[in-house]
Amino acid sequence: MRNAWLAARALLLWTASGIHFAVVSSFLILLRMFIDPRKNDWPQRVFFRNILRLAGVKFEVQRAPGFDAQRTSIFVSNHVNIFDPFVIYSAIPQFVRGFELESHFQIPIYGWMMGRFGNIAVPDAPGRKGLEVMIRRTRAALDSGVSLIAFPEGSRTRDGRVQPFKKGIFSLAQKFGVPIVPISIVGSYEFFQTGNWMLSPGTIKVYLHDTIDTSGIDRTDLDRLRERIRDIVRAPVEQSIENYKPRGA
DSSP, X not given: OHHHHHHHHHHHHHHHHHHHHHHHHHHHHHHHTTSOGGGGHHHHHHHHHHHHHHTTOEEEEEEOTTOOTTSOOEEEEOOOSTTHHHHHHXXXXXXXXXXXXXXXXXXXXXXXXXXXTTOEEEOSSOOHHHHHHHHHHHHHHHHTTOEXXXXXXXXXXXXXXXXXXXXHHHHHHHHXXXXXXXXXXXXXXXXXXXXXXXXXXXEEEEEEOOOBOOTTOOGGGHHHHHHHHHHHHHHHHHHHHHTOOOXXX
């Protein structure tokens, strides 16, 4: 009986958040055609936060003392599920855009939306031409004061733990001398797990860690930087996963 109730509740939450997404995202796209997104940031934040509310999420943000909200940065986060963009956008007090696989821009409707909102395409396969385009777009965004979001794991976690980080985003940060802000998303795996449609409403907590300067970092130190940031991101995530007990266990 309890399992039936949980399934019915999950279906209701998906329906409510899905309808809200379809209606409001269409409205925001229409606004995007006439208004600069930077002048239209607050409706997007309300929209993203409401998606979480309708999915049954309580939301908390903890900022470290060394987090500099004024600096254009690259935010580096663990990748949990499809709700990550809504979680991160609700947490970061800046105008931000994300990196997205180039193939995602070919998905009907979704890809067009990502392009309209200004996300940066990342080549699916290594290639000099595609890499040059991505670097040029990244530089243009950072030079214009737009902070960027990256998921260096490259894919969503399947066990809640933080997977190894890929090198690319750290090379870009070092190349442009832009600071990195590690982000830990905690509680999202317990809320929704990739590969399963069930939702378990609860609290998602986002940690915005200290802003890390990269201007003095040499390329030979990139591996050390990558591991340092992964350790920062994973610490609160691992603690939460260790205490996690699956429903029904």
